[in-house]
C-alpha cells in the first residue's frame with residue numbers, strides 16, 4: 001500500500017478491533033462524517049461527530065501502514081477513524097474513475113456528501 005487510493009476494506013478491518021470496526025460502520029451508516037478531505041496521496045483529514053466533533057487524520061507511512069490520529073480521548077485506533085476510512089472507501093472510486101484527482105488534490109475544499117458528484121469531479 002502506497003497511497004490512500006490503495007486502501008482496501010480488508011486493510012481497514014485488519015486495522016481495528018472487530019467491535020471498534022462495527023461501531024465505525026454504524027457511525028458511517030448514520031452519516032456521522034461531517035467532512036472528508038484528501039490532503040494528498042497519503043493523507044485524509046476529516047471531521048467525525050460523536051459526543052462532539054472530532055478531527056480525524058489518517059495517513060499512510062513510509063512502510064505502507066495506515067496511521068490513525070483522532071482528537072477523541074481514545075489512545076487506540078478508534079471508531080471515528082474507522083468511520084472516516086469507510087467513508088473514504090465509499091467515495092474513492094468516484095474520484096478514481098472520472099479523473100486522476102490525487103496528484104492535484106491539494107487545495108480542494110472540504111467535501112460533504114452533497115458536493116460529491118461526477119460533475120464536480122470533472123470540472124475540478
Ligand SMILES: [Zn+2]
Nearest residue numbers: 070072078080
Ligand atoms: Zn476517535
